[in-house]
Structures are given as structure tokens and as C-alpha cells.
Amino acid sequence: MAETTLPGMVPDTPVASRGYWSSVFRRLRGDWVTIFCLVVLLAIILSAVFAPWVAPVDPYKTSVIRRLKDIGTPGFPLGTDELGRDMLSRLIYGGRLSLLMGITPVINALVIGSLLGIVAGFVGGKVNMVIMRTVDVFYAFPSVLLAIAISGALGAGLVNSIVSLTIVFVPPITRVAESVTTSVRNLDFVEAARASGAGSWTIIRVHVLGNVLGPVFVFATGLISVSIILASGLSFLGLGVRPPEPEWGLMLNTLRQSIYVNPWVCALPGLMIFITSICFNMMSDGLRAAMDVRA
């Protein structure tokens, strides 16, 4: 305690200080559900990325003689679809498009929405009113309807469905970013930063961003599951990717007609959508809990 200069000080025991992120990590480590979801998601994402090496056979190879085989058929562990294509390979390849269509819109919306929300929340006044009221217009439509309407107007296709889903997710992210920014802006440390003579951009960069991006990021991970479901829905309706591309939603659509022939195989794409979205949701909950300091 050589540095203490004043009498009456309580001597402080030297405890190794932990940073914010290391304490978040420590809490995440004890959360088995989140860890499990992370492992499952990682497996799905990695197998999608490395699909050509992971998938046992060509997902486009059709065969008339082995259509709608059961799960567990030798050579086809998850059976075959209505055109005799290997389900396992198609599900692995399908993850590529489904994850792309699920995650990309959320990332886009995260960037655009955070920007809009932080500007609206920090500047306030008329700027806030213009941004937030515009966002409210999009809120007036149910998200599914909005996605279908925009996709329908833009036409089917991968890029267009990503654009339409981005538009769907910008309003909720903007709103969360705006409300968090507004509450952070009124905290004393932002006032103190202004009192130090810092400009608005410095304050946003140093003091606002770090406190806003955390909650917004957690919220956005929760949206990924919705996005995957909506993307699958768009493909299901014929507004997303086109056959014969493997995509979970599209597969669900085409297999729907065979549901009485082999219901288990037909349900598999739906199961993948379900597993992926619930894992993203649980992970988002785990992150939220782990990032909530103030203890």
C-alpha cells in the first residue's frame, strides 16, 4: 500500500481484476444450455460451410427407383426425397442457403438499425421524430405479411428475399437501439463526457456504442430464429430460392405433397428449422443473462 497517500483509507486487498468480457465468458461457461446450443449451432454452421466435404453424396443427384426411402435405409441414413435425392446431403447443403437467408438480413439490419437508432436516440428532437415515426409505419404491418409483400413486389430470388427480410428487421432493431441510447444518453457519464469538452462523435464512439451494442446484439441474435423461419416461409411460398436448390423451407414445400407417403422424412427440414431457431433463441437468452452485469 505504498501508493496510498491519505490517512483513514481502508487498505484494499489485491484482487486480480477481471475485465467485462472475461466475466461474461466466465458466466457463459457455467451455463450448460447455452453451451449445448452453441455446440449444436456450430455443428450446423460448420457442416453447411464445409458441405462438399461433409455431405456423403451429391444433393442434386435424382433417382426414380429410390424415391421417399425411409430413415435408416442403407446408404441413405435420413432417407430420400420425392425425387430420390439423399436427404442428409440435401439438409447439409440446405443449411447453406437457410443460414445465409436467416443471418444475413439480421446482420444487415443490425448495422442499419443500430445506426438509425443511435442517431435518433442521441440527437433526439425532430431527427428522432422523423426516424422513429418512419419506423413505426413499418411496424403497422405484421412481419410475415411485410416480408411477403416486399418479396412479392421485388420478385423471387435469394437477394430479393434478403433485402425484404432486412427491411423487416430494421424497425425492431432501430427501436431497441433508440430506447437503449436514450437511456444511456441521460446517464451522468455522458454528461460528464460532455463536461470534459468531448464532441458528439467522440461521446458516441467511446461512451454510447459500447453500452448500446451489447443489448442490441442480444436482441438481434433472438431475431435470427425468426429470420430463418421467415426465410423458409418465403421459399415455401415460392418467393425465395427456386428448385432444385436445397433450402429447408423450399424442401418442406416440395415434400409437403408426400407427407402421407413418408411423414418422417417430410418432417426433417422442419425439424432442422426448429432446432436451428430454438438454438439461436436459447443462445440469445444465455447471452442476455451473461451480459447483464450490475451485480
Next chain:
Amino acid sequence: MAYAAIGRDPRDRGGEAQPLLMVKGLLKYFPVLGGVLNRKVASVQAVDDVSFEVAKGETLGVVGESGCGKSTTARLLMRLIEPDAGSVIFDGEGVGEQHGLSVRDMRRSMQMVFQDSYASLNPRLTIEETIAFGPRVHGVSGKEARDRARALLGKVGLDPNLFVRRYPHELSGGQRQRINIARALALEPRLVIFDEAVSALDKSVEAQVLNLLNDLKRDMSLTYIFISHDLNVVRYISDRVLVMYLGKVVETGTVEAIYGNPRHPYTRALLSSMPSMDPAQRTTAPALTGDPPNPINPPSGCRFRTRCAFAEGVCAMVEPRLEIVADAERHAAACHMEIAGSGHSKAIPQLAPQIGPQITGAVA
């Protein structure tokens, strides 16, 4: 603006005699929006024509009930809120005026410590980053700013080796407030405003921090404005006291004058509401009853008259000026009972006909 009569010549720039801070006619009305078109329907008269001075090296205590405009005054001085009117002169230079001191430079010489020690520290930044932020903004190099942060931590009584890498949630309230003090001092200011800075601390920590403030003031030749509702704390730390009521200065003077010989009935009521340590001096009747009137629609004349035991007709009609009652103690009070010939039955009868009561409007 009778108080200006006590002060020195404002043209006397620099030197001992020049007050470090001169505030003249500071005014802030917050608009109250309402109606269909969200138009201004009324205004809260938060700070209404406040003038005072702070001499170099002195500690000015500001006291008053909640909502009397103490904190608003502090924020107006720091320009965290734009004043509607009034001027602030820092060591002879008008703040934010042409050929004066820019707001940015003022913020280098004048710093503020906030009440909420938790909310005033960014939870995502380490202590070192928090303290070094101000100097970095003003162009100090990263290494020098960090060195300064470490030196300041030592000055506020925290071991730099233990604290630089810590985050606010790992610290106690007293430690956090020490960090806030260090952050305020990082820009090497000449004047520090403490807005209820020790109010949230428990008594023993409060005493430590008050002693720390006295030490820092001596070591770094600082000037303080100390805002508090705790009269004992203000008495301990201040040289001079400013009493505010509903956005107005009602009395000002040295600590001895205010605590020993309060002239304004509001000050007297405040002082008698202080819990006595002596059981023999137990107070029986409440000194001050009721809440302060609504600042949207303050009483006419003297704002205190609705709660004043001595209110008379003149109090409702004429707003009392801040009048010098004892020149030696720089003691002034805004009460008709102290203004000679004001028409109040307790006032000294008029001395000369030309110094009659001066009718003052909303802006004196």
C-alpha cells in the same frame, strides 16, 4: 442586482481581486409542452435571475430544498444546459462570448462531480480509461493521459496498481466517488463544482471524502462550488454560502454570517430544521411546513411569502432585491424586513425618500 455592489470591478482582470467566477442574471425557464400540437403551454422557472461570485481559492456552498434550482445552476455553469439569459465570466473572460473564453476551454478550467457515483462512470470503461478520457479529448497523448490517471488515483487515495484495470461495478460507492473526483481533476481545472457529490455516501465515507476535498483544494489550489442539501456538510466545507429558494438567491454571506446570524426567514427555517445534537435544544414545532410552490406558477412578489410567517401585503406586491445587510461579511438577503423603508412593518423605516422600494418585475 444589488449584490453586484459588493463585488469588485468586473474590468479588473486577473489577479487576486478578480473573482474566479462571476455569474450575472443567469436564467433558465424550461418549457412545459402540452396540447395537441405539443406547444409550449407554460414554463418552469428553474433558475430565475441568479447572480453570484466565487473568489479565487474559496469554497462556495449552495444550499436549498430539492427542486430549488441548485443542480440546474451547476449544469448551466458547465453549459450542459444552455441558459436563456445571463452571463458567466470566468476570471475576467466571458464564457461563450466573442473575444471571451470558448465553452470548450471553459470546460477545461471548470469541472463537475455528479451525485450518482455509479451513473457517472461508464460501466464499459476501466478506471484508467475513464480518468484518461478528458485529457485525451484535449489532445494529451495516450501515455501521458494514462500517467496522469495513475498519478491522480494516488492523489485521491486509491492505489493505482490495484485500480487502473478495474471496472466501476467492482468498486464501492466511496471508491467510485473518488474516481469521479480524479476524473474531474484530470483536466487540471481551477474550479470544481460538486453537485451533491457526497450526499449518497454514508457518513464515515462522506467524512473521508470531505477531508480529501480539503486536501486536494490546498494541494492543487482549487476553488470549489459545493452544492448540497446537507447544512452540516456545507458548514464544514464552505467559506461562503448561497441559499436558494425556487430558482432565486434568497441569502448569501460567509458561513459565520449565514449560520450565526441568518436574516432571511427561509434561511432561519432551514437552519432550525437541522437536527440538533443537544437534547436540550429539541425542536418542537416544524420549522417549515408544506412543499415549495409550483415553479411553473411561482407566487408574486417574494416567492417565499406563501410559507413565511412574517408575510405582509408588500411581500405579495414587490419582489425583494438582494440587499446587503452586513458589508464586512459580504452578507446579503432578499427580504423586505431587511430593506429599509420597504413598507414591511418589521423593516427599518425609510432613511431617505430617494431610496424607496424599487418595483421589480420578473427580471430584476
